[in-house]
Amino acid sequence: MLLIIGFIIVIAATLGGFMMAGGKPIVLLHLSEFVVIGGIALGILVIASPFSTLKLTMTKIMGALKSGVSKSESSDLLKLLFELFTLGRKGGVIALEEHLSTPKTSSIFSKFPSFLNNHHRVDFLCNSLRPIVDGRVKPDQLCELLEHDLEAKEEEADGPIHLLQLIGDSLPGVGIVAAVLGIINTMAAISEGPEKVGEKVAAALTGTLLGIFVAYGFVNPLTARIKANNGMEQLYFKAIMKGVIAFATGLAPIMAVEIARRCLDHTVQPAADELEEMVKGVAATPN
Numbered sequence: 001m002l003l004i005i006g007f008i009i010v011i012a013a014t015l016g017g018f019m020m021a022g023g024k025p026i027v028l029l030h031l032s033e034f035v036v037i038g039g040i041a042l043g044i045l046v047i048a049s050p051f052s053t054l055k056l057t058m059t060k061i062m063g064a065l066k067s068g069v070s071k072s073e074s075s076d077l078l079k080l081l082f083e084l085f086t087l088g089r090k091g092g093v094i095a096l097e098e099h100l101s102t103p104k105t106s107s108i109f110s111k112f113p114s115f116l117n118n119h120h121r122v123d124f125l126c127n128s129l130r131p132i133v134d135g136r137v138k139p140d141q142l143c144e145l146l147e148h149d150l151e152a153k154e155e156e157a158d159g160p161i162h163l164l165q166l167i168g169d170s171l172p173g174v175g176i177v178a179a180v181l182g183i184i185n186t187m188a189a190i191s192e193g194p195e196k197v198g199e200k201v202a203a204a205l206t207g208t209l210l211g212i213f214v215a216y217g218f219v220n221p222l223t224a225r226i227k228a229n230n231g232m233e234q235l236y237f238k239a240i241m242k243g244v245i246a247f248a249t250g251l252a253p254i255m256a257v258e259i260a261r262r263c264l265d266h267t268v269q270p271a272a273d274e275l276e277e278m279v280k281g282v283a284a285t286p287n
Contacts, residue, residue: 003064003225010217030203036178037171037210044170049163057160060226068229069236071268075278076112077121077236078257078270081243082279083108084129085253093133100126100133124149124237128244139248146241153237157230161223168219175211179204232265239263254279 015025045054087108088096099106103126109116116122128146131137137145182204189196243260247253254276261275270278 001065003222006221007218014213014217027202028206028209030206033178033182033203033207033210036181037174037207037214040174040177041167041171044167044174045163048166049159053159053163056156057163060157060160060229061222063229064222064225067268068232069265069268070114071270073114074236074239074264074268075270075274076114077239078261078275079278080108080112080115080125081240081247081260082253082257083111085243085247085256088132088247089253093129096129096133100129120153121236121240124153125240125244128240132244132248139245142248143245146245150234150237150241154230154234157233161227161230164219164223164226168215168223171211171215171219172208173211175208175215178207178211182207232268235263235265 018028019025045057049057084096084099087099099108103109103116103122109122115125127149128142131142131145182200186197186200186204189200239260242263243256246256246259251259257279258272258275261269261272
């Protein structure tokens, strides 16, 4: 919502100031300039990235409409970890097998739809716990394994940021291209009189304006929002990693979850008292 409000402020301030100076917004609407700038920007997107990155970029743009991780999602994660760790402590890690194999039908995972409906989070948690259940790695080896996994996720999440930064850096230049094309048209129409020439010059200048305006008013701020969301999401995954490693080293479930809590972004991090209240009376039992 804040993203939309910000975009509205940018548009309102620009058009408001233009109109206060006596300008008429209708003179800014030159379809040819929109086609040139929008088409070239789209072409840059297609040239610069594989389809998977384009798809992820669209997902990240839609996700920018809200914060990366909400406090309720963080609370659900901590409660989920506590239930899984408690089950693993009471029934042995082998008791986690059925929940990790089919999380969609798990009696524990199903309590937390905000987590279950995000397959990236589910996969990361299940893949983090499976080596413990299978007994394939030691706790110190698990730490290195999960760090590599987290680095790969961070690199993947940065793909849309690099792509949008490329678009933001390119748009002012694309605006100049549109303006030059407009000037070429102007020179071709110079014999049609001052009024026609003035109209075409205005269209050419609109191309420059549009490229700069979209870059600095929309694309760059959007990139910054996605980067901030990515940071929160990475801390979320880090909380999972640290919690699982703490559990693997033999710490009590509440202590492992406390370590996970401290990794979360402070804006969505429950207080220690809140965590204690959340897990009070929670008991994970095999189904």
